[in-house]
Amino acid sequence: MSEFKQEMIRYPASRITEIGKALSGDLRVRILEALGDKPMSVSQLAEALGVTQPTITVNVQMLELAGLIVSATGANREKICSVTCKSILLELPVKPGDGLHRMEEIHMPIGMYSRCTIQPTCGMAGKDGAIIGSIDDPRVFYMPDRIEASLLWFSGTGSIEYYFANSLPPGVPLDELQLRAELCSEAPSFQMAWPSDITLYINDLPVGTFRSPGDFGDRKGKLTPDRWFHGTEYGALTEWKVTAGGSYINGVRAAETTLADLDLKYLEPILIRFEVSTEAEYQGGLNLFGSGFGDYPQDIVLSFVRSIER
Template structure:
């Protein structure tokens, strides 16, 4: 019998979706059946079930993430898999928000903007470092291929706007909204001393302006593809936060905009706009980095933080 086996594992309401997804596939149920009280390697599971090993690996990972399978190193560096329990008990939600984590994140690919205002020099690049469409052609920002972008840029003044769904149901108090993005200024090639005043607006209300000190290209970005050689390499991870008291940029005071003033509604999107204003003191453009570029392995992240007072 597996040393990991427990009689019963209790899952809170916040993990219903995760566990349900793990158990929703026939192959994953068959993996659990095959393991039973034994420990087996991925290769042994593949042979027993007559399924390709990469497919078994992917499905085992889903079961591991849900806590239904545990793995330990075996002989010859094989991963031995075991079922963690005999039974599970899932707690059902009893009031709005019980099925949500205290912080819910929405990851938005940078090419999924809903509106833009750009001027050349401008452009976009995909995750492998290849340019999307023609460089310095604003029409690229309206092409279907834009959804594959992992880097976008424009010079001078301009903006890109994203629509985020609201996952928080009515009646659930929200404590904070946090927006994280990796960005920097934009100039031909790069300049470490090229400031740009980059503002964030939520539902057309000013949250705060961060002044990027430059367009960063003095080293290779940690995730930037090798074939990319156009100067800009990485950005600065910047956080805008809106609370009940006001807004903040990297912990420093931003504008006076509060969560209440945003007028959030469950059935209405939250509009987030990155903008370099025509009236800005530093109209130094913008580079916005996605998961495959720069130093950080994620796109734009909007986090919804529920109140701890439930």
């Protein structure tokens, strides 16, 4: 018989959904059955269960993420899987928020904006580095292909807006609302010294202005496709945060807007807007990066950091 690392694993209410998904597939249950007798390699599991190795690999990964099995590299560099425990204990939620993680995140593709106000130079590119539509044609920003964008840009002044759902149900207190995005200024080709004042608004309230120092193109972006050769390569990963006491950019106080001011409601969307204002000191445009461009493998991330009892 397989030696269990633990007799029982206890899971908090915040992991019920994750564990439930891991156990909801018949094949994943059969994998646990097979591993209950002894550790097995991926190829052995595939042979024993009559499915392909890629299928086994995907399902093993789900069980690993849930902590139900662990894997190690065998003598022939093959993945050897084993179960972690004999039984599990799931704690049920007893009050609002118990079933949530400390931080709930929503990842928004940059092409899923709801409204924009832009002017040439402007444009969008997909993950492969190909231009979407035509460069410097604002109409492209309202074409269906925009959903595939991994980079978008506009020069001068302008704005782009996104709607996010509220992840926290009524009665669950919120400590912080955070937004992370990779961005920089927009200059012809690129200019390392090309400042732009980019303000984030949440529900039409300013939560801080990030002064981008330039449009970065002095090196290849870590994720930027090889076929991309239009100057801009990467941005600065920037975090805005709103708390009960005010707003911050990268940890530095930036505005007086508080969580209470945002007036968040469960059934109403949260409006996020990036704007280079006509009143800004530096009107140097905006480049916004998605998960396939720049230095960071992410789109726009809105995080809800909830309060926990101490």
